[in-house]
Amino acid sequence: MSPHPSMEAVSNVPKLRLLVLSEIDDWDFGRQLKACGHDIVAWVRPRWKRDPKCGGLCHAVRTTIKAILCLPKPIRTIKPRFGAWRWLNKEKILRITSPNVNSPTFVEHVKRLNVDLIVVYFFSQILKTAILQTPRLGILNCHPSLLPRYGGPHPAFWMLKNGESVAGVTVHVMTEKIDAGDIVAQQELMIGENENAGQLMQRQHHAAAALLTEAVNAMAQGTIDPRPQNIAERSYFGKIKAADTTLDWNGSARQIANLWRALQPYEPLAACLNGTTIRIYDARPQEGPPSGRVPGEIMAKQSGRLLVQAGNGYLEIRSYEIVPFHGWVNRILQEFRLPVGSRFDLAPSAMGLTSKAVS
Structure with a gap:
């Protein structure tokens, strides 16, 4: 599959008025839609991040965007020194804020934009009947x-954790059922062994x-x-x-390593x-004969590495840090607090993952 449509194919595609819902800072999708000539009347995202990545969106689709709809926090102070905001002010683009894409206010704005198709590109809010x-x-x-x-949500986590x-x-096609x-x-994408x-x-x-x-062109x-x-083949993970x-x-050891991969x-x-x-x-998981050690x-x-007995096999810990220490203090503590023969307990969960992982 070619990452970008050919010019001949693009010329034969009728143009649509699109509204894009996206939570990621990857504007390659916007560039491809622009190359096909579609009219992106609004690009909806949770909030503008004041960093160079915002400029990527401006560069990608600035000739077609008519509105920027930002969720969920309202815009307060807009300073023109930031690339994205400077461009928005220059082009006099309408900025609309809404706490939820299902709110009557947001739905009314979308109706006024006369959208042909809504495209959801990694967006976590559940869309209800009115917006559908x-x-x-x-x-x-x-x-x-x-x-x-x-x-x-979070299929990458679950796929890696499950090996x-x-x-x-x-x-x-989006419906009310998730x-x-x-x-x-x-x-299909093959998953690398240590990905x-x-x-x-x-x-x-x-x-x-x-x-x-x-799919939009089709x-x-x-x-x-x-x-x-x-x-019958459906599986759902919450x-x-x-x-x-x-x-x-x-x-x-493989299951533990898979959990580590799923968290990274x-x-x-x-x-x-x-x-x-x-x-x-x-x-990394390591295989070997039974050692008689307990998990x-x-x-x-x-050399700063640990080899730990698992229920089956061994886990080679190549890089680690003792909380809450850093640098040379951490290296010294590693020598004294983690002696050979000592045993790990059940670990606390990786707190904060559910707020950081991307669906």
Whole structure:
């Protein structure tokens, strides 16, 4: 699949009035829609971040955007020295704030924009009936898994934690039932052996941008052919709870390493030994014959690395830090607080993950 449509293909695509809902700072999707000539009448995101990435959006679609709708915090002080705000002021773009895309005020604004199609590109709010019925052609959503498997939030976390080898992205028609609409297009992505959640999601974003652009063009041409999901194969995973991020040394080394991958780079995996908490930043599973040690016991220690017995196999901890110390103090404490033969307890969960992970 080509990441960008050819000029010949673009010239034959009828132009649509689009409203984009997105929570990520990847403007490649905006550039592709612009290249196809579609009229992006509004780009909705939770809030403007005052950093150079905002300028990426301006550069990508500044000739077509008619409105910027920001959620959920209202704009207070707008200073022209920031690239995005300077461009908004120069172009006199309408700025609309709303606490929820389902609010009557927001829905009324969308109706006035006369939108043909709403495109949802990694956006966590659940859309209700009023907004679903607003666009003329409906709503296309991009979900970062191969539906009907792994519906719900944070699929990258769940796929890595469960040790899956194949991920993907799905474009589907949005309905009131979450991630259950007819499938328009899908693309498989192989998961690397040591790939973490952040790396996987970055690849999903790039794949989704091309896939969703093709789906929008197919919608414009009237060639879209959705197919129902196989409900018998459906699996749904909810929000991440503290118990889902807790390290269990009775599990296999591969299971523990998979949990570490699922948490990265949003939270380190946490482990606890005699009241000392460590944050694990890099870990790899190792195979070997039974050692007679109990799960969680430190078997060896060399060059700042730990080898810990798991329920099956060994976990090589390549990079870690004792909380709350840093630098040379941390290196000294590592020598005395984590002796060979000592045993880790069940670790506290990786607090804060549920607020940081991206769906």
